[in-house]
Amino acid sequence: MTLATPALPSRSLHxxxxxxxxxxxxxxxxxxxxxxxxxxxxxxxVLVYVLIQGGKLISVSLFTQLPPAPGLEGGGIANAIxxxxxxxxxxxxxxxxxxxxxxxxxxxxxxxxxxxxFIRVGNDILAGVPSIICGVFVYSAIVATRVFxxxxxxxxxxxxxxxxxxxxxxxxxxxxxxxxxxxxLSWGAIGVGASKFVTITRxxxxxxxxxIATGVVLAIARAAGExxxxxxxALFSPFWPEGLFNPIASMSVLIFNFAIMPYEAQNSxxxxxxxxxxxxxxxxxxxxxxxxxxxxS
Amino acid sequence: xxxxxxxxxxxxxxxxxxxxERTIDVGFKLLTIVLxxxxxxxxxxxxxxxxxxxxxxxxxFGLSFLVTSGWDPVNSQYGAFTAIYGTLVSSLLALLIAVPxxxxxxxxxxxxxxxxxLREVIGMMVELLAAIPSVxxxxxxxxxxxxxxxxxxxxxxQSLGWFPLFSSPPQGPGMAPAVLxxxxxxxxxxxxxxxxxxxxxxxxLRQGAYGVGSTRWIAIFNVxxxxxxxxxxxxxxxxLGRAMGETMAVTMIIGNSTNFSxxxxxxxxxxxxxLANQFGEADGIQVSALLYAALILMVxxxxxxxxxxxxxGKFSLKYN
Numbered sequence: 001m002t003l004a005t006p007a008l009p010s011r012s013l014h015x016x017x018x019x020x021x022x023x024x025x026x027x028x029x030x031x032x033x034x035x036x037x038x039x040x041x042x043x044x045x046v047l048v049y050v051l052i053q054g055g056k057l058i059s060v061s062l063f064t065q066l067p068p069a070p071g072l073e074g075g076g077i078a079n080a081i082x083x084x085x086x087x088x089x090x091x092x093x094x095x096x097x098x099x100x101x102x103x104x105x106x107x108x109x110x111x112x113x114x115x116x117x118f119i120r121v122g123n124d125i126l127a128g129v130p131s132i133i134c135g136v137f138v139y140s141a142i143v144a145t146r147v148f149x150x151x152x153x154x155x156x157x158x159x160x161x162x163x164x165x166x167x168x169x170x171x172x173x174x175x176x177x178x179x180x181x182x183x184x185l186s187w188g189a190i191g192v193g194a195s196k197f198v199t200i201t202r203x204x205x206x207x208x209x210x211x212i213a214t215g216v217v218l219a220i221a222r223a224a225g226e227x228x229x230x231x232x233x234a235l236f237s238p239f240w241p242e243g244l245f246n247p248i249a250s251m252s253v254l255i256f257n258f259a260i261m262p263y264e265a266q267n268s269x270x271x272x273x274x275x276x277x278x279x280x281x282x283x284x285x286x287x288x289x290x291x292x293x294x295x296x297s
Numbered sequence: 298x299x300x301x302x303x304x305x306x307x308x309x310x311x312x313x314x315x316x317x318e319r320t321i322d323v324g325f326k327l328l329t330i331v332l333x334x335x336x337x338x339x340x341x342x343x344x345x346x347x348x349x350x351x352x353x354x355x356x357x358f359g360l361s362f363l364v365t366s367g368w369d370p371v372n373s374q375y376g377a378f379t380a381i382y383g384t385l386v387s388s389l390l391a392l393l394i395a396v397p398x399x400x401x402x403x404x405x406x407x408x409x410x411x412x413x414x415l416r417e418v419i420g421m422m423v424e425l426l427a428a429i430p431s432v433x434x435x436x437x438x439x440x441x442x443x444x445x446x447x448x449x450x451x452x453x454x455q456s457l458g459w460f461p462l463f464s465s466p467p468q469g470p471g472m473a474p475a476v477l478x479x480x481x482x483x484x485x486x487x488x489x490x491x492x493x494x495x496x497x498x499x500x501x502l503r504q505g506a507y508g509v510g511s512t513r514w515i516a517i518f519n520v521x522x523x524x525x526x527x528x529x530x531x532x533x534x535x536x537l538g539r540a541m542g543e544t545m546a547v548t549m550i551i552g553n554s555t556n557f558s559x560x561x562x563x564x565x566x567x568x569x570x571x572l573a574n575q576f577g578e579a580d581g582i583q584v585s586a587l588l589y590a591a592l593i594l595m596v597x598x599x600x601x602x603x604x605x606x607x608x609x610g611k612f613s614l615k616y617n
Contacts, residue, residue, distance in 0.1 A: 023514075043425055099332075112357075125602060129598065133572075205438075225429075232577040278433055282425065285428045
């Protein structure tokens, strides 16, 4: 006896690229591919131009000399490089302790209490406050009132403006990283008689170190590139840094000031500063990725 | 206190926690509470500072500040309509362009269309774009993008010049290049959020859709996107907030004109660009007018952000 093959419409189960729905599929896939191409183009274009235009000027004098007076050639951006480091350091010294502390409260002491929820919402709102408003706030609160020894514009004020910007990110990463630590770890610690303080500082916090460090590195990298909070807090200075309570140069403000000047020399210094800044920031980003990968392996 | 077993031997002793340990515990908790409260304090201070500074301008210009467009420091007459219009139009147009691009990219790198390695490279490149400082993008926009764009804008003016949006000759900086640089700035955040949203759609939904014979894009449009839509819309709103507050790149390329013009090819202004340009040198009632504008910007971004969170919380489908 032979089995009769059921009379299926011929080839109906085979993939038929001529069908309308398969053609539409192809079209949409191509559109998505095109859009992805468009999405990665800006990064490539910006990087290429920064590398070419900025790379031309990389020399020893760029890292050792002061910017030239308008209209003059040569010079470097040494003061701005130092300034960026100083201002970012001030911001980190304020934002990291406050942010990690606040994050500990949210995750460890009052995870679902009304106060913690209130702080979380406030934190999200603070993260959404435009960076220029942070600058305006610090200007009105610190620069205009001259609280620091009668000084108006200062590196300290710039650092504080950046700290306001960094704070939400640090709190959020700490909060989320601590919540991912298995409860059993802290139960174990408390079970053998550790106090809450010891549990948090010796057990929970160290186990969450990697994600917190990643988030903090990213927050620092973002702060280092910010301009808007600095233009009327740290201002700019064509001279070497004169302590924390005087105006200080920074690479981002230098780029802004020099980009809109009508002089060739200043414009190319802006490109060179972009080169250094982008390298630093991309380096920090890759470092963060490396920390993450290193920890997960 | 000593606990004895039935046989009378010492099992273990309970010790009272020493006073110092308790003090440290309570002190540490109080410290973290204070640090957490700083967020609320800073937020309140920002609002109060801006609100206080804006009082004078609010009293003298009232609500007509929102709809008049003169900005005249000599005669102390201020109206923020140009800047408010610029803020809204530039960010909404940027969103209009960025939404399809970032959604397409997110689908392309989540839906198994290309090998995994390639997907990760594209995803990483979009994330790194977010790391480029906005002032560098502004520099790039001034010296690279705008000259490249000008012939195209010139063409728009010549062929569509009768239309109010293209009714002025392009003269370098203007609203159109600012919109494009905003697109570049919000692409990463929207792609990242859409990607996360798509990744969270349970595999069973995809399998079900494919199982009943849908093609990939039928599944995407009818099953996967609807399941992820609330987070995607939340991401769009967040990006809108970002775009409205974005300062440096826009300031450098928008032209900072206080004269109102319907044309996208003419120089324009946004609230944040106006603050960046004028706040440092302003005095008297101009400071107050600028703070009034800053207050409007804050309220706008605040509303958009709250709306974003509400949408995500309210409409997100919960899968277990």
